[in-house]
Amino acid sequence: MSNGEKITKINEDLNLIQKVNGLTFGTDAYLLSAFTKGGTKQICADLGSGTGVIPLLCAQRSKFNKIFAVEIQKDFVSLIERNAEINSLSEKVIPLSADVRNLKAADIGCELDAVTANPPYMKVDSGKRNEHDEKFIARHEVCGDINDFCACASRLLKHGGKFYTVWRPDRLCDLLFSLRANRLEPKLMTFVCATAESEPSIVLVQSTKGASSGARITRPLILHNDREDAAKGKLSPDAEAIYATCSFDSFK
Secondary structure (H helix, E strand, C coil): CCCCEEEEEEHHHEEEEEECCCCCCCHHHHHHHHHCCCEEEEEEEEECCCCCHHHHHHHHCCCEEEEEEEECCHHHHHHHHHHHHHCCCCCCEEEEECCCCCCCHHHHCCCEEEEEECCCCECCCCCCCCCCHHHHHHHECCCCCHHHHHHHHHHHEEEEEEEEEEECHHHHHHHHHHHHHCCEEEEEEEEEECCCCCCEEEEEEEEEECCCCCCEECCCEECCCCHHHHHHCCCCHHHHHHHHHCCCCCCC
16 A cells, blocks of 8 residues: 555445545445445446445445446556455456546447446536645546536446436436436436435436436435434434445335
8 A cells, every 4th residue: 555545444344445635435435336236247337436435335245247447547547456456356346447528338348237426526616626636536527527427327328227326416407407418317316314304415316228207206315313313423224224235225
């Protein structure tokens, strides 16, 4: 492990090397990996993969046969490779140095069953400029906006393939417009709130390529029973079940 890096034990008994100046693993990534469904013979790609944490979590639960971790920053491509190695997941998690604005199914060698993405939430001119480029690129739409991520997912997916993404509720219109513009029909949506009194902080969306219109919006996922539990980090029963299984199967 090089200078400027740290190693952390995270969910699913994984060891994750992270850059001190990069984004750290958090709720968004874990919930997206849990929200994602696949099959042991299916092939997936994760766009803007960063440390590769979403592919690692999905691979650890054998959600896919193979997952391409697509990342534009060269240092992070190497980091994904090392994270796969230290967790004995190199056969399942394949780092891929590529730009989502140009990537096509032919570059991978086949159309995919699923694509995941935890894309940058913020427009380039919004918020304070991060001191470190790694964090700025991860948070802001420097190397592709939400339409670029949706367009890439559509190019990679076979007809009927699934696109799973996590996004900010205040920019939900941007996501839905981009999904439909790229033949990705939203089919399932779950808003996530810290407590029952809180506004949603993130939204999880599953879309299907080429599907007819008609979406199901689940009840909100409440992470903590109240503010006191939130301060203590105590999860609600629903959230506990999701974190125990890396799956939303128990959440109806």
